[in-house]
Amino acid sequence: MELYQGSLDVKEIFGRWLDEESSSNYGAYIPFVGTIRAEDGIEALSFDIYEPILQSWFDSWVGRAKSKGAKVKMAHAIGDVPIHTSSYISAVFSPKRRVALELIDEFVEDFKANAPIWKYDVIDGRRVYAEDRSTPMSGSGILGKKGDK
């Protein structure tokens, strides 16, 4: 897992990951590259990350991939990422294509739902929490329940 201040150097990361696994005998390599879209007048998106829990989340995916003979990698930006540059790359390596195609889908979707990362629109230099696009993590809400008071 790799975290960077600001936009990712997508070509460097893609190429390095390719080289790292060049003799691992994987038949399929599927990266997912996430790029900031220009919309709603934003100049950038900005990200906060809570690294300890992101690391455990990622480690559990390393194990899950390994049990299928596959490998996952991930890089994410911290702080401001201007439009048309990239904030996120994840990738799956696998001997076989079906495992790789299914795993990249599950990995990216679980990332969106459960990786402890918070997104902000940057408009006129101000950070606004992207609440409408955010998802409560699994198990959310337990502290809000009125218990046996």
Added chain:
Amino acid sequence: MELYQGSLDVKEIFGRWLDEESSSNYGAYIPFVGTIRAEDGIEALSFDIYEPILQSWFDSWVGRAKSKGAKVKMAHAIGDVPIHTSSYISAVFSPKRRVALELIDEFVEDFKANAPIWKYDVIDGRRVYAEDRSTPMSGSGILGKKGDK
């Protein structure tokens, strides 16, 4: 669509495609990189391609992707591709991740089933048709039917 004699220059192709779409405002870029695995003592795989029909197949996918606001790209090797080098890259660009994740899966699977490409194992310099791993294309068998003779 790009066809190359021998192994693909994966980094060059990945980077060029990234640059080509750098201001297209796509949020997701998912390449699929296919690499030759060392197995069963092969030294390489080798490919024949029938380009006119591959081009029509690809063009129909360009249209299908466009109807979802997405774009597909593809590169494939012709002739011998040594183990641990790449024969195939396809990619989907899309504004949104769900479309991209579903499209790369469908595109790669349909490619395996219907792109007019023939694969051979190269063992001791000899080409052996990979018949057991090959799939009859859609509509196969019509000439084998005993008709109204």
Added chain:
Amino acid sequence: MVKIEFLGPISQEPLKIEASSLEDVAKTLQDIEEISNWLDKCAVAVNDEMTNDLSTKLKDGDRVSILPPVCGG
């Protein structure tokens, strides 16, 4: 004492409170106006381990993190 940390967009400095379980934490936080509205949609970690069990016991020095809705990528 247990330390409560608020992550991401919740603009609240860490709190130190007396609590022997997450239930105690819930009661305390529900009474803080700036925080109570977040609770229905927040997840919880104790010492960086996610949990969805309100009966989780806490001991002196434990660290509770409050994680609001996420959106990586």
Added chain:
Amino acid sequence: MVKIEFLGPISQEPLKIEASSLEDVAKTLQDIEEISNWLDKCAVAVNDEMTNDLSTKLKDGDRVSILPPVCGG
């Protein structure tokens, strides 16, 4: 005359035959030992257009391609 081309691993030079439909092509090819075993698993294109209709009419100069099982990637 219609030209029949065999693609990929079928080691057979192109044939020129008289045929007014794909049915005629089928009859002719079924009688050629080296080819008949391929036919059940081959797809067909006429002038580079895939077809699965055996009644497809052919005219002088048409080109029929025989496509054995594929495996790109």
